[in-house]
Amino acid sequence: MPLKREPNLKDPDGLYAAILDAHADLSESESVALNARLVLLLANHIGEEAIVREALALARQSIDEAARS
Amino acid sequence: MTDVRSISFQYRRSADYERRQPQPHPILIVGAGPVGLVVALDLAAKGHRSIVIDKKTNLAAGSRAICWAKRTLEIMDRLGLGEVLTRKGVTWQTGKVFFATRRVFEFDLLPESAHRRPAFVNLQQYYFEHFCIEAAARTGLVDLRWQEEVVDLQPTSDGMLIQIRTPDGDYRLVADWVIAADGARSTIRRHLGLGFEGRVFDDQFLICDIKMRMERPAERWFWFDPPFNRGRSALLHKQADDVWRLDFQLGATADRDEEIKPDNVARRVRAMLGADIAFGFEWISLYRFQSRRLQRFRHGRVLFAGDAAHQMSPFGARGGNSGIQDADNLAWKLDLVLRRLAPESLLDSYDSERIAAAEENLLNTTRSTDFIAPKGAISRAFRDGVLALAETEPLARRLVNSGRLSVAASYAGSPLNGPDDFAAGECPLTRPGAAAVDAPVADAWLLEALGDGFVGVCFGRERAAAADLGRADRRLSAGAIPIKILMVSDEIACHRYGAERSPAYYLFRPDQHVAARWRTLDAAALAGAVERASGRNARPST
Numbered sequence: 001m002p003l004k005r006e007p008n009l010k011d012p013d014g015l016y017a018a019i020l021d022a023h024a025d026l027s028e029s030e031s032v033a034l035n036a037r038l039v040l041l042l043a044n045h046i047g048e049e050a051i052v053r054e055a056l057a058l059a060r061q062s063i064d065e066a067a068r069s
Numbered sequence: 070m071t072d073v074r075s076i077s078f079q080y081r082r083s084a085d086y087e088r089r090q091p092q093p094h095p096i097l098i099v100g101a102g103p104v105g106l107v108v109a110l111d112l113a114a115k116g117h118r119s120i121v122i123d124k125k126t127n128l129a130a131g132s133r134a135i136c137w138a139k140r141t142l143e144i145m146d147r148l149g150l151g152e153v154l155t156r157k158g159v160t161w162q163t164g165k166v167f168f169a170t171r172r173v174f175e176f177d178l179l180p181e182s183a184h185r186r187p188a189f190v191n192l193q194q195y196y197f198e199h200f201c202i203e204a205a206a207r208t209g210l211v212d213l214r215w216q217e218e219v220v221d222l223q224p225t226s227d228g229m230l231i232q233i234r235t236p237d238g239d240y241r242l243v244a245d246w247v248i249a250a251d252g253a254r255s256t257i258r259r260h261l262g263l264g265f266e267g268r269v270f271d272d273q274f275l276i277c278d279i280k281m282r283m284e285r286p287a288e289r290w291f292w293f294d295p296p297f298n299r300g301r302s303a304l305l306h307k308q309a310d311d312v313w314r315l316d317f318q319l320g321a322t323a324d325r326d327e328e329i330k331p332d333n334v335a336r337r338v339r340a341m342l343g344a345d346i347a348f349g350f351e352w353i354s355l356y357r358f359q360s361r362r363l364q365r366f367r368h369g370r371v372l373f374a375g376d377a378a379h380q381m382s383p384f385g386a387r388g389g390n391s392g393i394q395d396a397d398n399l400a401w402k403l404d405l406v407l408r409r410l411a412p413e414s415l416l417d418s419y420d421s422e423r424i425a426a427a428e429e430n431l432l433n434t435t436r437s438t439d440f441i442a443p444k445g446a447i448s449r450a451f452r453d454g455v456l457a458l459a460e461t462e463p464l465a466r467r468l469v470n471s472g473r474l475s476v477a478a479s480y481a482g483s484p485l486n487g488p489d490d491f492a493a494g495e496c497p498l499t500r501p502g503a504a505a506v507d508a509p510v511a512d513a514w515l516l517e518a519l520g521d522g523f524v525g526v527c528f529g530r531e532r533a534a535a536a537d538l539g540r541a542d543r544r545l546s547a548g549a550i551p552i553k554i555l556m557v558s559d560e561i562a563c564h565r566y567g568a569e570r571s572p573a574y575y576l577f578r579p580d581q582h583v584a585a586r587w588r589t590l591d592a593a594a595l596a597g598a599v600e601r602a603s604g605r606n607a608r609p610s611t
Contacts, residue, residue: 041462
């Protein structure tokens with residue numbers, strides 16, 4: 001099963017806010033630490049390593065493209 | 070037992086020294102460390118004479134390699150030394166991992182019982198070498214020449230011409246085969262001008278061995294970011310004779326001369342183990358490590374083994390243990406070639422099998438190092454995230470990497486492997502290329518029963534299961550290579566080899582790795598697999 005690239009959340013705005021809320025009052029380094037833990041937890045839940053790798057590649061590609069433009 | 074480190078190795082002028090013309094010899098082994106000595110012992114067990122040269126005058130004062138893995142002990146069992154190493158050493162199988170002041174993870178390296186040897190035995194390298202040197206002398210086939218070193222080597226039409234320096238001056242000899250087991254700073258590698266490039270790690274580590282009486286279980290304790298070494302790591306291991314190995318990560322910029330001063334080391338020891346402990350120093354050393362290997366381990370008549378062929382970080386105890394597996398892989402192949410039972414090209418499989426193993430070891434040790442000594446802020450964020458979650462979340466424990474400890478290499482893609490007609494995914498631990506898994510059989514152990522030749526084994530609970538091989542009787546052979554036949558019906562062994570419901574037939578190589586396995590078998594298939602495993606009908610390369 002490839003990485004889902006179509007919308008898949010019931011309450012996207014709510015979840016987006018929840019992600020920001022989780023970072024509330026954190027310093028930049030604490031936010032980095034939170035993101036790292038989040039990646040580890042979600043990657044384990046997804047389990048299918050191909051999907052996680054695809055997501056990693058997509059995320060990286062988006063950064064590289066931004067750097068080029 | 071007297072301190073084996075006080076034994077001095079005398080130089081004795083050899084017969085070769087007296088001769089004006091270089092005399093021919095079948096095998097020269099350069100380096101009397103664990104790897105060179107094990108090659109010599111294994112070849113001697115197969116009836117071959119060898120010369121071993123080393124420039125040292127006595128065993129190293131420091132413990133150096135201390136963790137000997139189950140597979141190493143099994144190889145040493147084949148050479149008659151597994152018991153003495155295990156008895157003298159400290160058996161352990163549990164590792165504990167601490168983050169700051171909390172225990173976050175614990176692992177058991179051998180949760181399964183009914184194996185002859187434990188997951189690990191800790192024993193100072195000087196004992197390992199001492200027992201090998203004594204055993205080598207007993208064979209009468211190993212000519213150990215101390216205080217000698219190679220100063221030049223040149224290929225001849227069918228061997229190597231070697232110039233050797235002794236306290237009396239130089240002499241020359243001709244060797245059909247040279248085993249370069251002369252360590253990380255291999256002189257043979259330098260003489261042949263071979264590149265040895267790789268990754269250098271900046272971090273410095275302080276090793277010290279201390280002697281003290283301490284009631285503490287024989288376990289591997291590893292600390293990330295402990296109060297006594299903030300932001301860095303530390304390791305504690307028990308060895309024989311109440312000697313303990315302590316290892317402190319110091320970072321890239323630590324002042325070498327300051328750090329190795331005994332007063333400063335003592336402060337670290339007390340901060341780690343308690344202000345009131347009584348101890349004495351055995352050895353203090355500072356090191357940095359590299360990850361690198363030779364492109365090829367075979368260069369014509371020269372075969373590289375151990376640290377001379379590959380170097381890696383120590384986390385995982387893969388250096389010494391992979392060197393012993395190099396020796397194990399090399400000796401039987403050289404034996405068949407020397408006896409003209411296999412073509413020289415069989416030694417190319419030493420190259421391919423052990424390079425694959427070295428790659429696996431380099432990959433594992435590099436990953437461990439990146440976890441232990443994270444390179445930047447984001448690596449550290451992930452590392453610390455894993456450690457913080459590990460205390461409560463099982464999912465994170467599997468990611469904690471304080472060293473993936475050495476296990477037997479599996480030669481899964483080897484050209485020597487024969488058929489595997491088990492169902493896909495069935496009994497993966499014993500597929501072709503894997504090292505034999507031990508199990509109790511009758512009143513012994515399977516690995517003892519296998520010995521060191523080609524062995525066909527029928528695993529099965531029913532007498533009828535052995536019919537095919539039984540008919541082939543015990544004189545089965547592939548050309549001039551004899552094949553021993555064994556019947557095994559013991560429950561645990563049948564379980565481990567996938568023969569609980571229907572019989573299973575295995576061919577083991579002389580290094581006790583699985584060469585092929587079948588559900589049904591005839592003698593011709595077995596003989597064919599021996600031909601393949603001895604390189605006598607290698608698949609044509611495409």
